[in-house]
Amino acid sequence: MPAPLQGLRVVDLTRVLSGPFCTMLLADLGAEVIKVEEPVVGDPARGNGPFITEQGEGGMTHSTYFMSINRGKSSVAIDLSKDKGKEILLDIIKSADVVIENFRPNTAKKLGVDYESIKPINPKVVMASISGFGQTGPYSSRPALDVIVQGMGGFMSITGEAGGGPIRAGTSIGDITAALFTTVGILAALREREVSGEGQYIDISMMDCQVAILENAFSRYFSQGEIPQRIGTRHPSATPFQAFKTADGYVVVAIMGGSTEQWPLFCSAIEHPELMDDPRYGTGWDRTQRYEELIPVLERAMITKTTDEWVEILSALGIPVGPVQDIAQVSNDPQILERNMIVNFEHPSLGAMKTTGNPIKFSRTDIEPSMISPNLGEQTNEILASVLNLTSDQLDQLREDEIIQ
Amino acid sequence: MPAPLQGLRVVDLTRVLSGPFCTMLLADLGAEVIKVEEPVVGDPARGNGPFITEQGEGGMTHSTYFMSINRGKSSVAIDLSKDKGKEILLDIIKSADVVIENFRPNTAKKLGVDYESIKPINPKVVMASISGFGQTGPYSSRPALDVIVQGMGGFMSITGEAGGGPIRAGTSIGDITAALFTTVGILAALREREVSGEGQYIDISMMDCQVAILENAFSRYFSQGEIPQRIGTRHPSATPFQAFKTADGYVVVAIMGGSTEQWPLFCSAIEHPELMDDPRYGTGWDRTQRYEELIPVLERAMITKTTDEWVEILSALGIPVGPVQDIAQVSNDPQILERNMIVNFEHPSLGAMKTTGNPIKFSRTDIEPSMISPNLGEQTNEILASVLNLTSDQLDQLREDEIIQ
Numbered sequence: 001m002p003a004p005l006q007g008l009r010v011v012d013l014t015r016v017l018s019g020p021f022c023t024m025l026l027a028d029l030g031a032e033v034i035k036v037e038e039p040v041v042g043d044p045a046r047g048n049g050p051f052i053t054e055q056g057e058g059g060m061t062h063s064t065y066f067m068s069i070n071r072g073k074s075s076v077a078i079d080l081s082k083d084k085g086k087e088i089l090l091d092i093i094k095s096a097d098v099v100i101e102n103f104r105p106n107t108a109k110k111l112g113v114d115y116e117s118i119k120p121i122n123p124k125v126v127m128a129s130i131s132g133f134g135q136t137g138p139y140s141s142r143p144a145l146d147v148i149v150q151g152m153g154g155f156m157s158i159t160g161e162a163g164g165g166p167i168r169a170g171t172s173i174g175d176i177t178a179a180l181f182t183t184v185g186i187l188a189a190l191r192e193r194e195v196s197g198e199g200q201y202i203d204i205s206m207m208d209c210q211v212a213i214l215e216n217a218f219s220r221y222f223s224q225g226e227i228p229q230r231i232g233t234r235h236p237s238a239t240p241f242q243a244f245k246t247a248d249g250y251v252v253v254a255i256m257g258g259s260t261e262q263w264p265l266f267c268s269a270i271e272h273p274e275l276m277d278d279p280r281y282g283t284g285w286d287r288t289q290r291y292e293e294l295i296p297v298l299e300r301a302m303i304t305k306t307t308d309e310w311v312e313i314l315s316a317l318g319i320p321v322g323p324v325q326d327i328a329q330v331s332n333d334p335q336i337l338e339r340n341m342i343v344n345f346e347h348p349s350l351g352a353m354k355t356t357g358n359p360i361k362f363s364r365t366d367i368e369p370s371m372i373s374p375n376l377g378e379q380t381n382e383i384l385a386s387v388l389n390l391t392s393d394q395l396d397q398l399r400e401d402e403i404i405q
Numbered sequence: 406m407p408a409p410l411q412g413l414r415v416v417d418l419t420r421v422l423s424g425p426f427c428t429m430l431l432a433d434l435g436a437e438v439i440k441v442e443e444p445v446v447g448d449p450a451r452g453n454g455p456f457i458t459e460q461g462e463g464g465m466t467h468s469t470y471f472m473s474i475n476r477g478k479s480s481v482a483i484d485l486s487k488d489k490g491k492e493i494l495l496d497i498i499k500s501a502d503v504v505i506e507n508f509r510p511n512t513a514k515k516l517g518v519d520y521e522s523i524k525p526i527n528p529k530v531v532m533a534s535i536s537g538f539g540q541t542g543p544y545s546s547r548p549a550l551d552v553i554v555q556g557m558g559g560f561m562s563i564t565g566e567a568g569g570g571p572i573r574a575g576t577s578i579g580d581i582t583a584a585l586f587t588t589v590g591i592l593a594a595l596r597e598r599e600v601s602g603e604g605q606y607i608d609i610s611m612m613d614c615q616v617a618i619l620e621n622a623f624s625r626y627f628s629q630g631e632i633p634q635r636i637g638t639r640h641p642s643a644t645p646f647q648a649f650k651t652a653d654g655y656v657v658v659a660i661m662g663g664s665t666e667q668w669p670l671f672c673s674a675i676e677h678p679e680l681m682d683d684p685r686y687g688t689g690w691d692r693t694q695r696y697e698e699l700i701p702v703l704e705r706a707m708i709t710k711t712t713d714e715w716v717e718i719l720s721a722l723g724i725p726v727g728p729v730q731d732i733a734q735v736s737n738d739p740q741i742l743e744r745n746m747i748v749n750f751e752h753p754s755l756g757a758m759k760t761t762g763n764p765i766k767f768s769r770t771d772i773e774p775s776m777i778s779p780n781l782g783e784q785t786n787e788i789l790a791s792v793l794n795l796t797s798d799q800l801d802q803l804r805e806d807e808i809i810q
Contacts, residue, residue: 004597021620029593044661049642049690050629065642068624115768132725134766137743143725144659147638147646151657152727154735156638156648158575159564166648166655166729167572168638170563171619178764180585185765187592188434192409192770194599201768208764211735211746214576215426215761218747219473221732222759224455228732233552233561233573237454241552243561243571250571252556254549256449285454320537320548322557324571327626327633330559330616338542341616342623354627356620359613360590361539363520363606365597 001365003030008190011036011089011096012073013113015043017146017172018130018206019102020069021179026098026186027072028358028369034096034383035073035374036089039405042077042376045069054349060375068355070373076384077377077405080111084403089113091388094122098186102130105140115201125199126189128182134205144206146174153210158217160230167230177213178206239287239294240266243324244302250324251302251310255284263287265317270301345371377405406770408435413595416441416494416501417478418518420448422551422577423535423611424507425474426584431503431591432477433763433774439501439788440478440779441494444810447482447781450474459754465780473760475778481789482782482810485516489808494518496793499527503591507535510545520606530604531594533587539610549611551579558615563622565635572635582618583611644692644699645671648729649707649715655729656707656715660689668692670722675706750776782810 008031012023020035020043027033037043048065076092079085090113093099099118101108108114108129115127129135132144147168150156155173156166185202193199211218217228220236228236233252235241243250255262263284267276275297281287287294302310307323314321325333331342331354341357355371384390384404398404413436417428425440425448432438442448453470481497484490495518498504504523506513513519513534520532534540537549552573555561560578561571590607598604616623622633625641633641638657640646648655660667668689672681680702686692692699707715712728719726730738736747736759746762760776789795789809803809 001601002597004593006597007600008596025589029589050625052628064624064628065621068620133740134744137740139740142720143723144727145646145661145725147640147648147659148657148725148727151648151655151729152735152738154730154732155575156655156657156729157731160572160575161566161569164566165650166638167565168640168647169574169578170560170565170633170635171622173574173578173618176618177582177585180582180589181764183589184430184434184585184592185767187589187596188409188765189767189770191413191592191595192407192411195412196406198769200770203766203768204764205744205766207740208744208746208762208766211741211761212764213578213581214732215473216470217576217732218736218759218761219469220455221736223457223469228575230575233571235552235573241550242573243552243556245570250556250561252553252561254552256550315547318548320550320553322549322553324556324561325559326562327559327619327622330557330619331623331626333557335538335542335544335610335612336616339539339610339613341613354623356616356623357613359586359609359617360593361608361610361613362590362594363608364603365594365605 003367004362004365006030008032008097009095010034010098010100011093013099013101013103013108014130015102016045017069018175018178019100020045021176022130022182023073023100024069024071025179025183025358028367029360030367033073034092035070035075037075037077037376039077039079039377039402042075043070046376052350060349062350067373071355072370072372073374074379074383075374075377076380079403082403084398084401086112088384088388088403090118090121092383093118093125095387096122096125097190099125099127100130100182104143105131105135119199123199124193124197126186126193126202127199128186128202128204130178130182130204130206132206134208135203146172146206149174149206149210153207154214154217155210158214158228158230161232162230164230174206174210178204178209181209181212234291237288238284239291240298241284244299246302246307246310247305249307251307252322252324253314254320262319266314266319269313269317270298272297272301343371347372380404408772409767409770411435413437413502414500415439415503415505416498418504418506418508418513419535420507421450422474423580423583424505425450426581427535427587428478428505429474429476430584430588430763433772434765435772438478439497440475440480442480442482442781444482444484444782444807447480448475451781457755465754467755472778476760477775477777478779479784479788480779480782481785484808487808489803489806491517493789493793493808495523495526497788498523498530500792501527501530502595504530504532505535505587509548510536510540524604528604529598529602531591531598531607532604533591533607533609535583535587535609535611537611539613540608551577551611554579554611554615558612559619559622560615563619563633563635566637567635569635579611579615583609583614586614586617639696642693643689644696645703646689649704651707651712651715652710654712656712657727657729658719659725667724671719671724674718674722675703677702677706748776752777785809
């Protein structure tokens with residue numbers, strides 16, 4: 001069956017991470033994504049390492065960073081600083097269902113591709129902008145990158161060791177959650193368009209999205225007045241619900257606050273039956289109140305066995321448990337392999353490669369996205385010929401005039 | 406204008422966090438969400454603290470945890486262990502566009518509400534399941550909670566201080582990213598249904614979603630063979646791109662690897678002009694290679710001024726900068742207030758309350774979601790009367806038979 005978004009045309013003006021992650025998801029789901037890039041340099045992410053170089057003399061160098069978030073898209077290189085270039089872009093946009101950009105606010109306007117400019121030529125288009133702080137408000141013109149919104153939005157204030165400094169998520173959750181909320185917004189607006197026949201504009205702020213994913217921290221603060229703090233790997237209200245050091249690594253154990261069966265089973269597994277019936281430790285909340293006295297006892301027990309031993313013992317008891325795995329271990333995890341979350345593919349010029357898969361598993365519309373990311377301008381001719389009916393003479397002329405690449 | 410998902414009926418069998426966050430998003434966007442809960446106890450999240458109690462004698466106690474992720478839904482309490490209860494649920498499902506569940510795999514089947522059971526009675530329904538590891542693969546029957554997949558999926562292996570232990574994200578990103586991918590999957594399947602006329606099943610694994618948000622770490626590992634490690638607040642390839650201690654807190658500074666202007670401006674701002682032209686520190690990548698020698702110099706400079714001073718000085722130079730804010734500071738941030746990301750509302754029995762807003766800002770279909778979360782079974786009568794045309798006598802009988810609450 002065709003992928004679920006087949007037939008949807010997306011004009012992608014985005015760069016680096018938040019926008020490209022969103023359009024990768026749309027491409028994975030079957031949309032046609034036309035990535036419009038600046039000639040010569042292209043998306044600045046093409047300059048982000050690490051790099052990989054084709055074998056043989058004159059082999060091209062590819063950014064693996066860029067490749068990991070631009071699969072399945074077409075690249076069209078157009079010089080938007082020239083009037084003719086802008087005209088070509090607007091012609092492509094006339095046939096688009098979706099336009100996405102993640103410039104700093106006002107840049108799209110200066111380029112003549114803001115919503116006010118494109119709505120008259122395509123009233124059905126759904127346009128989304130992603131920016132650090134949104135298109136409105138006192139910070140709207142300030143630049144922001146992932147780590148800035150992780151810091152300003154509150155995430156870093158609750159992530160890290162108790163008493164330690166702020167910690168950044170090891171992945172760019174500022175960009176990636178914005179990409180996910182944007183994808184949801186676009187698909188919701190497309191559904192509404194089926195009813196109303198009209199497009200609209202969606203304004204996503206990376207900092208807003210950080211607030212949205214911290215709902216529990218805000219709810220605790222609003223109801224209790226206490227400012228949530230950093231607490232390492234533990235949970236604010238359930239214990240044990242954290243990572244423990246083992247004889248050879250770390251293991252995560254999570255006993256739900258409401259579970260009455262798991263705590264006694266855990267106590268017997270760690271050979272501390274005396275804790276089992278101790279009323280001071282009856283519930284997850286009780287145990288959290290006595291965290292400081294209880295945890296050293298558990299830590300001394302957990303370090304006596306290996307991670308694999310604990311996973312086996314506690315799994316058999318039905319207690320949620322798992323190893324803290326590094327990226328190499330995850331890459332070889334049998335569950336992850338079974339779920340096709342690590343995809344092997346053949347790159348036309350680089351040979352055998354691996355990347356991560358898409359986690360949305362549909363029963364009927366199997367998605368088998370292309371894993372290849374485009375070279376700069378690789379589909380310029382193809383797209384301009386098919387979408388705008390330009391002839392090869394016209395394309396040659398545009399290329400000679402340095403309007404396209 | 407009506408909200409974008411108006412007219413969509415969602416039957417929500419989910420509990421705790423991943424599923425409820427997804428259906429909250431759907432409710433925010435205008436869908437009718439019918440939350441089906443077990444009588445007496447309801448969603449186990451109703452038992453998660455902190456709690457807030459109505460004033461006056463016999464005042465009801467509410468879980469703020471539950472309230473923060475169940476706004477805008479209706480609650481229908483049905484005993485699914487009884488045949489009649491199951492029959493009522495299947496009758497409701499006949500009219501649903503979407504069904505979502507996040508039981509452990511096989512539980513939906515035991516309850517008779519798995520996709521195979523509901524497809525024959527409603528072939529157009531889109532059904533999604535969220536589980537720790539997915540419906541297939543060797544771990545599928547194992548229980549998992551957020552911290553387990555943060556550990557097993559690789560996130561914790563790259564989050565934390567350099568040389569320190571694993572750190573959990575201070576928010577439940579294991580649940581929340583699964584919720585976001587599920588929402589995307591549901592909306593994509595609904596779009597496909599417009600074309601094919603058929604529903605389908607979506608199988609989301611929280612662990613798969615962790616892999617999907619770590620794409621850059623995997624891409625670095627696959628291309629370089631080095632296993633990504635914990636590096637505190639810094640970035641793996643750009644420097645400075647991290648939090649610094651200031652005279653009164655922390656500030657985040659992010660200089661893009663490719664920027665040639667920002668580094669000299671930053672050097673002059675911190676009064677280290679000698680660094681500006683030093684070829685050893687020319688690019689973000691160069692600076693990352695010499696991180697150990699460079700950062701102590703920057704740290705000594707950054708600690709001499711307050712966070713506000715640095716934000717003012719560096720903002721004026723166009724350098725991405727921001728304070729590391731705690732939850733109280735974010736709640737009062739003028740940008741966040743301007744963007745309606747903190748919503749004040751009046752709860753019918755608790756009075757004035759606050760919660761976080763929805764970050765998807767549409768231009769035409771304004772969303773003004775209800776901020777009220779339902780009491781257990783609050784809409785049982787209303788929904789069963791309107792959807793199934795049950796009379797009040799029938800409802801009384803069902804209640805007497807302890808089928809509904």
